[in-house]
Amino acid sequence: KPLAAQAGVAGTVDAKGDAASAAAPQFTRDNGAPVGENRHSKTVGDLGPVLLEDSHLIEKLARFDRERIPERVVHARGTGAHGVFTASADLGDITRASLFVPGKQTPTFVRFSTVIHPSGSPEGMRDPRGFAVKFYTDEGNWDLVGNSLPIFFIRDAIQFPDMIHSLKPSPITNKQDPNRFFDFFSATPEATNMLTQVYSNLGTPASYRTMDGNGVHAFKLVDKNGETVFAKFRWISHQGVKNLNGAAAAKAPFNYLTDDLYTEIAAGNFPTWDLMVQTMKPSEFAKLSYNPFDDTKEWLDVPFKKVGEMVLNKVPDNFFEFTEQSAFAPSNMVPGIEPSPDRMLQGRLFSYADTQRHRLGANALSLPVNRPLVTVVNNNQDGQLNHGNRKADVNYFPAQTAQKTTDAQYRQSAYAVSGMADVKPISKTDNFAQPGTFYRALSAADKADLIANLAGDLNVVTSARTKTIMVSYFYQADKDYGTRLAQATNVPLAEVTRAVAEYRAATAKLATR
Ligand code: HEM
Secondary structure (H helix, E strand, O other): OOHHHHHHHOOOOOOOOOOOOOOOOOOEOOOOOEOOOOOOOOEOOOOOOEOOOOHHHHHHHHHHHOOOOOOOOOOOOEEEEEEEEEEOOOOOOOOOOOOOOOOOEEEEEEEEEOOOOOOOOOOOOOOOOEEEEEEEEEOEEEEEEEEOOOOOOOOOHHHHHHHHHHHOOOOOOOOOOHHHHHHHHOOOHHHHHHHHHHHOHHHOEOOHHHOOEEOOOOEEEEOOOOOEEEEEEEEEEOOOOOEOOHHHHHHOOOOHHHHHHHHHHHOOOOOEEEEEEEEEOHHHHHHOOOOOOOOOOOOOOOOOEEEEEEEEEEOOOOHHHHHHOOOOOOOOOOOOEEEOOOHHHHHHHHHHHHHHHHHOOOOHHHOOOOOOOOOOOOOOOOOOOOOOOOOOOOOOOOOOOOOOOOOHHHOOOOOOOOOOOOOOOOOOOOOOHHHHHHHHHOOHHHHHHHHHHHHHHHOOOOOHHHHHHHHHHHHHHOHHHHHHHHHHHOOOHHHHHHHHHHHHHHHHHHHOO
16 A cells, blocks of 8 residues: 555545545644645655754644643642533622622533642542632623632641642652641641541542532622622532542542543533522621631531522533633632632732743633633733734723723722731631531541541651640540540550640640730
8 A cells, every 4th residue: 555545544634635535624734834744754865864944843843842831739630611600599688799690690610629639640539629610700700719628727828838838749759748747737736627627538529529619718798889798608519418438539540530520411410519608797706716717617607598500511622721721710709709808818819810820821811711701901911822902002091092991889898907917826716616516427437437547647657746746636626536546546645635735735825925
């Protein structure tokens, strides 16, 4: 068979046309110029060198060399789906956000993720799971960048880089090491609530469809009259919450979460979640034993109200274009939804858009998955990968010649603040009550799994002091929990109670400063 015909079988266009299908599209270079040969470089004869003038070859290799963009510094391993949110409640009395009108539909894009491990890691590793939702509303994009769990490890953004450094692989061995992250957590008692939930089977979900989601922070909702209330959001799965225990998660196939989501959506079994909201007024804060803006706490006794449903009904037709290039940022808010003073949320307002300008470039928000449905009108311009959003000469404001308006109805709420500017911890910490409540509500089997999961990692820790302090935190959450963990980790109970006494003495001293 002639060589040209064999090339045709491989899908290139055959000059003689005897093997290539007439309907197959002509191969081109990035400049659109047709390509005559895609399997052989341009060489000088049989034995001669490859020529630099083969621009098709150079372009092909250069494009390949640049296929990877920086992966997300956290939440690198993820999977996405398109969907639609249908509001069921009129929230006009608490927020002017335009999406909460009964029956109104807003398109969404969702990305689920693990947190710590890289983009090529197995999906069964213990982690909170990201649950990030982009609502393409008619007043701009609102990103609710949440997690599967309702709380977080730390309560101040200034600790986030340290916490992530301790959880990521060691800079020396390149291995994740419980010695490092429990070293960090032994000085971070506020993490006890989150660690308890992550080491329960919630840390290894059976599928992304069978997870709830949480906005975690309090947000400020503002109505048309400028009245404000604070709110937390939660997604409740219609599929029910289902998890794997440690042993099952260890055997879970590499891609089991992505495979499940893609398979179920392809089969028409569209996963659905209710969006719920809890609200609190500042007048209710005094009754709480904790700071209302502390993200290591749930608002446990505050009722939920259903505000709508989200259905995921399509997987992206290109993973990179949609899932990888999606850029969710807590700072993407819409009129009626504003930040609360939560110290973590305040840090996140900066961090996401900042990393995305580095990861995807200054024009990240004009990529198809990120751009709003509404027209963007401002004077931001140029930068890498700009594709021509500016046709006018007037790129300044104010301008008499071509006016753009700003409407006072969209001003953010005004609020009073008072206090000393300082770098101090919050006063109402209450680190152990909620993990105790969570532990006591678990079934006997779930309690046993939690103890086994935690002991598995704590038993890797070589420092007896770190281990003892960790067990003493769980003991303060619940005596039975701490006692069982002490047994499972061979920490003498007398050492645990001594660490508890030391902790209480140190906190009492801090409180009097
Ligand atoms: C992703 C920072 C806390 C949920 C990210 C990314 C950064 C980051 C830099 C990568 C974003 C990107 O490349 O597009 C931080 C900082 C935090 C913090 C500085 C604390 C101050 C949290 C909390 C939650 C959360 C409390 C949950 C409520 C997520 C999710 C993603 C993410 C779901 C992945 C979004 C996606 O799918 O693209 N975070 N994070 N993070 N973070 Fe955080």
